Amino acid sequence: MNEAPSIRLDNVTLAYRRHPAVHHLSGTFRPGSFTAIVGPNGAGKSTLLKGITGEIRVEDGRIELAGIDRRDVAYLPQASELDRSFPITVADLVATGLWRRVGAFRRIGREGRAEAEAAIAAVGLSGFEGRAIGTLSGGQMQRALFARMLVQDARLLLLDEPFTAIDAKTTADLLALVHRWHGEGRTLVAVLHDFDLVRAHIPETLLIAREPVAWGPTAEALSPDNLVRARAMHEAFMDDALACGRAA
Amino acid sequence: MSLPDLLFGPFVEFGFMRRALAGCLALALSGAPIGTFLILRRMSLMGDVMAHAILPGAAIGFLLSGFSLVAMTIGGTIAGLAVALGAGVIARATPLREDASLAAFYLVSLALGVAIVSTRGSNVDLLHVLFGNVLALDDAALYLVGGIATVTLLSVAAVYRALVVECFNPAFLRAVGGGGGIVHLLFLTLVVLNLVGGFNALGTLMVVGLIVLPAAAATFWAESIAGRIAASALLGLAASYAGLVVSYHAGLPASPSIILVAGGLYVLSILFGRFGGLVPRALRLRHLEA
Numbered sequence: 001m002n003e004a005p006s007i008r009l010d011n012v013t014l015a016y017r018r019h020p021a022v023h024h025l026s027g028t029f030r031p032g033s034f035t036a037i038v039g040p041n042g043a044g045k046s047t048l049l050k051g052i053t054g055e056i057r058v059e060d061g062r063i064e065l066a067g068i069d070r071r072d073v074a075y076l077p078q079a080s081e082l083d084r085s086f087p088i089t090v091a092d093l094v095a096t097g098l099w100r101r102v103g104a105f106r107r108i109g110r111e112g113r114a115e116a117e118a119a120i121a122a123v124g125l126s127g128f129e130g131r132a133i134g135t136l137s138g139g140q141m142q143r144a145l146f147a148r149m150l151v152q153d154a155r156l157l158l159l160d161e162p163f164t165a166i167d168a169k170t171t172a173d174l175l176a177l178v179h180r181w182h183g184e185g186r187t188l189v190a191v192l193h194d195f196d197l198v199r200a201h202i203p204e205t206l207l208i209a210r211e212p213v214a215w216g217p218t219a220e221a222l223s224p225d226n227l228v229r230a231r232a233m234h235e236a237f238m239d240d241a242l243a244c245g246r247a248a
Numbered sequence: 249m250s251l252p253d254l255l256f257g258p259f260v261e262f263g264f265m266r267r268a269l270a271g272c273l274a275l276a277l278s279g280a281p282i283g284t285f286l287i288l289r290r291m292s293l294m295g296d297v298m299a300h301a302i303l304p305g306a307a308i309g310f311l312l313s314g315f316s317l318v319a320m321t322i323g324g325t326i327a328g329l330a331v332a333l334g335a336g337v338i339a340r341a342t343p344l345r346e347d348a349s350l351a352a353f354y355l356v357s358l359a360l361g362v363a364i365v366s367t368r369g370s371n372v373d374l375l376h377v378l379f380g381n382v383l384a385l386d387d388a389a390l391y392l393v394g395g396i397a398t399v400t401l402l403s404v405a406a407v408y409r410a411l412v413v414e415c416f417n418p419a420f421l422r423a424v425g426g427g428g429g430i431v432h433l434l435f436l437t438l439v440v441l442n443l444v445g446g447f448n449a450l451g452t453l454m455v456v457g458l459i460v461l462p463a464a465a466a467t468f469w470a471e472s473i474a475g476r477i478a479a480s481a482l483l484g485l486a487a488s489y490a491g492l493v494v495s496y497h498a499g500l501p502a503s504p505s506i507i508l509v510a511g512g513l514y515v516l517s518i519l520f521g522r523f524g525g526l527v528p529r530a531l532r533l534r535h536l537e538a
Contacts, residue, residue, distance in 0.1 A: 071425040
């Protein structure tokens with residue numbers, strides 16, 4: 001695998017109706033690094049991922065992807081963002097991961113089908129290929145989405161709350177997969193809520209509370225001092241906020 | 249009267265009934281994938297809105313060149329697309345939600361269309377535009393409906409994968425550079441074409457029925473998208489045929505008969521449908537072992 005991609009954030013501000021959700025954030029997700037993004041609800045964690053994928057426009061500053069085309073980034077959405085009643089089978093959902101290779105018109109072929117099948121087996125969903133996604137449990141759905149990422153074979157992976165509302169067994173299985181990706185030299189960024197899991201498994205952490213609080217090795221970033229500072233964040237936007245005066 | 253006479257007599261005896269049947273079958277076949285995707289996209293009411301939106305365009309065509317199929321078709325297509333795109337733009341550029349802006353557009357369109365037709369035509373013309381005249385399809389109208397059905401089925405087959413992914417997970421398609429916007433636009437164009445093709449036969453207000461009702465009923469009979477499209481096509485074909493037979497024997501106008509039969513099939517599907525039908529659920533089959 002060639003040089004892993006990296007993401008450089010240069011004084012990035014992402015906003016909803018001009019109210020910043022991520023405010024003046026600078027730093028780098030290094031090639032091959034594995035970073036947890038943690039912080040209170042409303043801290044801008046998911047917003048930051050969407051800024052990186054390009055789904056949300058950058059209000060100010062720059063987000064630069066190095067070593068990868070934005071379309072080759074794999075993104076795991078929060079479970080609630082997908083319509084689970086949609087009539088699509090597990091096999092077809094996983095096969096959408098082939099999009100960059102087959103596009104809208106080319107044949108998926110036996111090879112692609114075999115790849116999807118192998119991915120489904122790797123996440124422990126063998127036998128579920130023909131099931132509609134509406135019949136899956138939350139954990140099984142998450143496994144299916146991981147299988148799609150396996151098929152995407154991306155060198156930069158962004159995961160939004162991959163282990164939320166998932167039982168211990170599934171979490172352990174999916175964590176093993178994530179560790180394997182990290183070991184293969186891919187760059188990973190994951191939004192997480194479980195501090196214990198982050199401390200035990202993720203080497204680096206970005207702690208944000210709209211403003212960046214700490215970014216570095218997990219043990220240092222999650223120090224008691226930093227956590228207290230993160231908690232002090234105002235949750236609500238202020239209606240009478242003035243235009244931000246800090247240098248762009 | 250014997251049974252074959254009852255079922256086939258009208259079509260053996262009268263050319264206009266055969267033409268009506270051919271037109272409706274083409275419409276039903278072509279409407280099946282359109283209706284299925286409208287429902288999957290939660291856009292079934294959007295179909296209704298666009299059907300109304302076609303009216304002023306068709307009316308202007310009528311005003312300029314009388315009862316000309318070409319003029320009314322072109323006018324209707326332009327008006328339908330303009331409203332679909334206009335409502336989308338307003339929803340993105342202003343705080344007004346898309347459903348509200350669509351409602352605004354179609355109410356104005358309907359008023360405008362009726363006003364335009366009545367400046368020149370008679371009440372009969374107005375009724376023709378609103379409710380169609382399936383029993384008077386000429387060659388040109390049949391070619392138009394057949395052509396639209398062909399284009400629709402081929403287009404849907406060509407972009408099927410993109411259509412499904414765009415529908416299920418638009419953010420994913422955008423992320424991998426799949427061109428979701430183009431797919432959406434193509435789909436809207438097909439919706440408008442089908443409505444325009446249908447309004448000659450069934451009228452602007454009724455044509456949506458033949459697209460949406462079978463597709464809605466089909467959700468009770470199949471779990472996969474392809475299965476729903478097939479079921480929807482079968483139900484649409486059945487409604488077209490049975491509706492024409494009923495209208496012939498009962499002396500009812502054709503397009504309401506077709507839509508009423510489609511509505512009846514819809515009710516039957518709600519009651520007896522395999523997936524989520526009320527009766528199968530009430531029977532409470534014993535649960536399986538695993």
